[in-house]
Amino acid sequence: DADVTQTPRNRITKTGKRIMLECSQTKGHDRMYWYRQDPGLGLRLIYYSFDVKDINKGEISDGYSVSRQAQAKFSLSLESAIPNQTALYFCATSDFSDSGANVLTFGAGSRLTVL
């Protein structure tokens, strides 16, 4: 089984619908992230969480919300999806290494299409 599992892997929905993308991890990491990838723009940070009681906005949090249900679970919600939220979404986890580096482990991605 993958260390970081994202569901669903693919989703097509309509404008205005509420969508939840789920992420679970078996790494035992405290830190979890949601990124969005668009063609030609790299990955951009939506939200991140350093532990169950800590939620932080990233670069592009507008239109999104998150919930950290447990150390191993971090979900991303689109309350009312719009077409420009069509993208590939990645969940990632990390834990500081002994060197202090923030090494991320990524899920396989969730492709969302909003019609």
Next chain:
Amino acid sequence: KQEVTQIPAALSVPEGENLVLNCSFTDSAIYNLQWFRQDPGKGLTSLLLIQSSQREQTSGRLNASLDKSSGRSTLYIAASQPGDSATYLCAASGSARQLTFGSGTQLTVLP
């Protein structure tokens, strides 16, 4: 605000060639720089991480260098193979340990 640029966006080379992928960043106050590989449907895999105090890191046929003063990092791939075909992304980590990603270079190694 940190900006990370990768040029070219796509690169095609014959098998066996040595190649260099480029990454530039605007804010030299980075904590580290990481190189990732992205395969379709498989997310991102971390390849190499260079701390700000280091000049380079090596792993097998891969060598990454870092020049903070010029805001540049390179990923050198020796003796390229078709299995190296993927998108390669670099990411700079700032003081808050958050990563700023480049848009990637799509590499195709032709048999």
